[in-house]
Amino acid sequence: MVDTLMLGTSTSCSPPLALAPMVGLSHSALRILILEIGGIGLFFSEMLSVTRLPIENETVSPFLCRTPVESPFIYQIFAGPDQDIVPAVERLHQLDAQGIDLNLGCPAPAVRKLGAGSFMGLTEVRSMVRCLRAATSLPISAKIRLGKTLDKDVLLTFCRMLEDEGVDLLTVHARLQGEKFCRKPRWEWIGKVKNAVKVPVIANGGIFCVEDAAKCLERSGADGLMVGRGAVCRPWLFADIAKNIYNFDIDTGINIKDVYFRFIELLDARFLPERRLGRLKQFTHYYSSNFTFGHHFATGVQNSKSIKEAKVVAEEFFDKIKGGSDD
């Protein structure tokens, strides 16, 4: 098992484990939390609109704020076929990007409205990648799904086109375009991509524990893993995978209450006051899945009007489970 993934020729990601781009979740507070626990090798930003990127102020923008330790770092962009991506790319050069990712798989409404991502045809994607390749010497990555329908030839033609146009890294989310996140991922289809291209392939979708990670690697033969929701539920999952699969010498002992309160501290440190509560609610939605009666916790935080109120809810919840009432 290779424990390093090369991003271009000069950036190494070790272990080859990446935090997925997730709107409202893949931000500086979560990244630092994960870094403090350990086991992460690569970060992706949440998807960024190419029209907003050039005008966002990175010192206050919740989408762009980032500290130097949050590296290696790939910014993910999304754009419609008629949009000019060059100003956004120039901005990313100023932000010390280690790579730029094209969102080609996400079916989110903002993406669909623009006809971007997986809603673009092969020819449109080709010209966008060409334009991106001409605009940057940074490593380019592309995040895709398996396609509109399960069709090996279409999928591999698409991936080979990306490689021919200069994409340096492919991340494959093992679901079809219209499939919900609860559907079982088709990790073996990532293996078909892996066998067809020379660039590194990262596998994504449905990794929530070390066993999932091991199975995904076995079935896909991928060069690395990208974890999304599983890393929000358990920010220590990267450390667990790094230790158990890549043999990293990492202390994986955590305190589940301390991790939650550290996350709140980091939200306070990294975001303007009005940007904190929504992000805490979104995080808690996933984090609460660690507990049998976590939905009470999630609802309590959801109904809170301030971080202070949410902290009281959390204190009470963690006190209760300490007393053994979470079963």
Ligand SMILES: Cc1cc2nc3c(=O)[nH]c(=O)nc-3n(C[C@H](O)[C@H](O)[C@H](O)COP(=O)(O)O)c2cc1C
């Ligand atoms: C709340 C949320 C927001 C997401 N935002 C993005 C995004 O901005 N760009 C993207 O390519 N994928 C996005 N995704 C998809 C994830 O990157 C990932 O492909 C998906 O969650 C499957 O991985 P997982 O099973 O490890 O969560 C998002 C997923 C979630 C749950």
